[in-house]
Amino acid sequence: MAGNNENFEKDNASEFSDETIRRFLLGELSALEQPLFEQSLFTDDGLEARVRLAELDLADDYAFERLSTHDRKSFEQRFLLTSNRQQKLQVSKVLRDRFSANAAAGSEKGTVAERLRYLFGLDRPAWRIAFGVLILLILFGTAWLVIKEPRIAEQITNRIIPRRSPFPSAPREAGHPANTSMPEHQITPSPMPLHDRAAAPPVGVSVALTPAVSFQASEMPSLNLPKGDQDVVRLQLVWKPDQTGPYRAELVTKEGSSVFSAEALKPIDSGAGIDFDVPARLLKTGDYQVKLSRVDGGSKGSVASYYFRVQ
Amino acid sequence: MYKSGVALRLPPHSKDMSPAKKLHILRQDEFDRLLRWLDPDPERAGLTYEKIRWRLVAILASRGCTRPEELADETIDRVARRVVDIQDSYVSDKAIYFLGVMNNVHHEYLKRPLPPRPTELNDDVEAKEKTHRCLEKCLDKLTPNSRRMIERYYAEDKQAKIDLRKRIAQEFGISLGTLRLRALRIREKLQACIEHCMQMETL
Numbered sequence: 001m002a003g004n005n006e007n008f009e010k011d012n013a014s015e016f017s018d019e020t021i022r023r024f025l026l027g028e029l030s031a032l033e034q035p036l037f038e039q040s041l042f043t044d045d046g047l048e049a050r051v052r053l054a055e056l057d058l059a060d061d062y063a064f065e066r067l068s069t070h071d072r073k074s075f076e077q078r079f080l081l082t083s084n085r086q087q088k089l090q091v092s093k094v095l096r097d098r099f100s101a102n103a104a105a106g107s108e109k110g111t112v113a114e115r116l117r118y119l120f121g122l123d124r125p126a127w128r129i130a131f132g133v134l135i136l137l138i139l140f141g142t143a144w145l146v147i148k149e150p151r152i153a154e155q156i157t158n159r160i161i162p163r164r165s166p167f168p169s170a171p172r173e174a175g176h177p178a179n180t181s182m183p184e185h186q187i188t189p190s191p192m193p194l195h196d197r198a199a200a201p202p203v204g205v206s207v208a209l210t211p212a213v214s215f216q217a218s219e220m221p222s223l224n225l226p227k228g229d230q231d232v233v234r235l236q237l238v239w240k241p242d243q244t245g246p247y248r249a250e251l252v253t254k255e256g257s258s259v260f261s262a263e264a265l266k267p268i269d270s271g272a273g274i275d276f277d278v279p280a281r282l283l284k285t286g287d288y289q290v291k292l293s294r295v296d297g298g299s300k301g302s303v304a305s306y307y308f309r310v311q
Numbered sequence: 312m313y314k315s316g317v318a319l320r321l322p323p324h325s326k327d328m329s330p331a332k333k334l335h336i337l338r339q340d341e342f343d344r345l346l347r348w349l350d351p352d353p354e355r356a357g358l359t360y361e362k363i364r365w366r367l368v369a370i371l372a373s374r375g376c377t378r379p380e381e382l383a384d385e386t387i388d389r390v391a392r393r394v395v396d397i398q399d400s401y402v403s404d405k406a407i408y409f410l411g412v413m414n415n416v417h418h419e420y421l422k423r424p425l426p427p428r429p430t431e432l433n434d435d436v437e438a439k440e441k442t443h444r445c446l447e448k449c450l451d452k453l454t455p456n457s458r459r460m461i462e463r464y465y466a467e468d469k470q471a472k473i474d475l476r477k478r479i480a481q482e483f484g485i486s487l488g489t490l491r492l493r494a495l496r497i498r499e500k501l502q503a504c505i506e507h508c509m510q511m512e513t514l
Contacts (some may be wrong), residue, residue, distance in 0.1 A: 012408065017351075024369075024373050025345070025369075025372075025373065025376065027372070027375050029373070034373070034374070038370050038373075039410070041366055041369065041370065042366055042404075042406045042407055042409070042410050043404060043406065043407070048362065048365075048366065049368060049434060051494070052365075052499065053495040053496070053499065056495055056498050056499060056502065057495055077375075078373065078375060079372065079376060081376070081378075081379050082368055082370045082379055083378055083380065084365075084368075085372075085381075087502075087506060088502060090438075090442055091442065091446070091501065091502050091505050093439075093448070094439065094443055094505075095441045095465050095498075095501075096445065096465070097443070098437075098446060098465075099462055099465035099466045100465065100466065125485050131432075185467075217484060225491045
C-alpha cells in the first residue's frame with residue numbers, strides 16, 4: 001500500500017490516474033488516499049467527469065469478464081450498490097450480447113491465431129524482420145541447391161512428381177462387355193506409373209496357348225474363371241519370337257467383338273512366348289480368340305492366333 | 312431526476328430512513344430553499360443538486376456503505392433543513408458543506424450500520440428485451456462514425472482487448488487514450504438515451 005500512497009501523492013500533484021480512479025470505485029483507496037480524493041471529487045468537475053466514464057468502463061469490464069477474481073468481488077461488494085450503477089451494468093451486458101455475439105462467429109476461427117499472435121508478440125518488428133530473413137534464406141538455399149546440385153534437385157523433383165511415362169505393357173480394355181453388340185468405342189485408361197507395377201492384380205489362372213488356325217472345339221484349351229473380381233487370367237502365348245517386338249495382343253470373341261488389348265508387349269525372359277494378362281472380370285463363358293501381331297513403326301503385322309474356351 | 316425547464320420536486324423518501332430522518336420530514340419549501348441557495352437560476356440549481364448527489368453516492372459507496380443512496384439523501388435533507396440558518400453567513404464552497412454533513416451522517420451509520428440491500432439486477436427476459444429494443448433505437452440516433460466506433464470498440468474478444476483497441480485506434484487515426492475517451496463518451500450518451508427510452512416505455 002505504501003507504493004500506492006507514493007503514486008497517489010504523485011497523482012494528486014498533477015491529476016489522478018485512471019488506475020487510482022478505478023481503485024476509488026472499487027473501494028480500495030487507502031485511509032490516506034480516500035479523503036484527498038473525496039475533496040478533489042467535490043471541487044473538480046473534470047475529475048467527476050472522468051469518474052463517471054470510469055464507472056461505465058468498469059461496468060463494461062465486468063460484463064465482458066475482463067476483471068480479475070479480486071476485482072470482480074470488489075465490484076459486486078463495493079461498486080454495485082446503487083441502482084444507477086446496476087442500470088449501467090444492465091446496458092453493458094446488452095452491449096456485450098449485441099456486439100460480442102456478432103464478433104464471436106467471425107472471430108472464432110481467428111481467435112486461436114489471434115491469441116497465439118498476441119502471446120508470442122508476433123506483431124513486433126523484430127519478429128517481422130526475423131521472418132523476412134528466414135524466407136530470404138530459404139529462397140537463396142533453394143536457388144543454390146538447384147544450381148549447384150542438379151542431381152539432388154532432380155531426385156527431389158522425381159519424388160514429388162512421379163514419372164508419367166507409359167508402362168511398356170499397358171493394357172487397354174474395351175469399353176463394352178464380351179458377347180454384346182455395344183458400340184465400339186474404347187476407353188484408354190491412363191498408363192500406370194512405374195511404382196504401380198508392384199501393385200498389379202494377382203494372377204488367378206494361367207493357361208498356355210499354342211497357335212491355331214480356327215475355333216476347333218476338340219483342340220481348344222479351356223479354363224475356369226477365378227472368383228476374384230481383381231484377378232487376371234494370364235494367357236501364355238507360346239511362340240518363338242524372331243523379333244524383339246514390340247507386340248500387340250488383342251482378345252476378341254468368337255463373333256469378332258474386341259474385348260481387351262495390350263500394347264508394347266515384349267517376350268518373356270526365356271524367349272518362349274509372351275504373357276498376355278487379361279482381367280478376369282472381362283471374360284464370360286464362351287470361345288475367344290487372341291490375335292498377336294508385331295508393331296513395327298506405324299505398321300502392324302499379324303504373327304499368330306490363339307483360341308481358348310471359358311467354361 | 313431533474314429535467315431542464317421543470318421545477319425540481321422533492322425527491323421521494325426511501326422506505327428505510329435513518330433515525331435522524333424520522334425526526335423531521337423534509338418539506339417542499341425547505342427543498343426549494345436549498346435549490347435557491349445552490350443557485351438562483353433553477354436550471355443550474357437542479358444540475359448542481361444532481362452533481363452533489365451523485366458525488367455523495369460515489370463517495371459513500373467507495374467507503375463501503377451498503378446504502379449509499381439513502382445516506383446521500385439523508386445528507387441532502389439535513390443540509391436543506393439548515394440552509395435557513397447558514398445561507399447568510401456561509402461563504403465557502405457550498406459543495407464542501409455537503410461533504411462535511413455527509414461525514415457526520417456516515418459516522419452515525421458506522422455506529423449502527425444498516426444491512427446491505429440485496430442487489431436487484433434486472434435479469435428477466437422482458438427487461439432484457441426492452442433494453443435491447445432501446446439499444447437499437449439509441450444506436451440509430453448515433454452518427455455513422457460514432458456507431459462504427461462503438462461497434463468496433465465492443466466487438467472484441469476479452470483476451471485481445473489491448474491488441475484490438477490498438478488496431479481500432481490506428482484505424483481511426485487517434486491515440487489509444489483518445490479512442491477510450493471517445494468510445495466512453497458515446498457509451499455515456501447511449502446510457503442516458505437507453506435510460507430515457509426505458510422510462511418512456513414504462514409509462
